[in-house]
Amino acid sequence: MPLSTLLFVPEFVNAGTKPLGYPDYFAYTLIIFKVLGAFTIIHPKTPTKLKEWAYAGLTFNLIFAFISHRVVDGFGSLAIFPLTILAILMVSYFYKNRIMNNHITK
Template sequence: MKRNKIIFWTATILIFLFEGVMPAFTSQTEMAKEGIRHLGYPEYFGIALTVFKVLGAIILIVPKAPKRIKEWAYAGFGFDFIFASISHWAVDGFGMEAIFPWIVFAVLAVSYVYYHKLSDANAIR
């Protein structure tokens, strides 16, 4: 059980830092705005994406958040990573920009699997 908690919290904190903290502090930089424009998205999409990333990251990190809301947060991040990969591949071709979202998706999957392992173990008690 302790091992599962360590794995869950490590993966979840990485997602929280990468998808919650970083966008909160960097989304209004010129580099971030140019990244959104480069992919062909309007600037308001970057703002909306940042808001939902920060909210989703908070939901994942709060232990008492409702399970159904956490499921939506996991799904939202999953869609985000899949479509980020597709967008980068369509615009820049196959490269690290298209691969990196799948690496983060794998970390998200670890968090998700261990979230369910822990919640199932707690349901038994």
């Protein structure tokens, strides 16, 4: 559930969480925390510890999204999608650390 869904088609905000059995407010909470996490990671002046927490929060979100889809829907494309996004997040995390380590050693 991206922020664009909330802004442009608010009636579909719960489309991803409702079939999984979560309450209506859960989708809004996820959207808020995903946007805050993404902003924290992207913003260059954010302290490193705060970025680590943002990466951890998004990782937990994606792992639990995989588990929820796996339990409710079985092992289909909806269950694989969070793992795909998690792989992209992991690449971002490892490259961020590599860049930071190269910056420190120079």
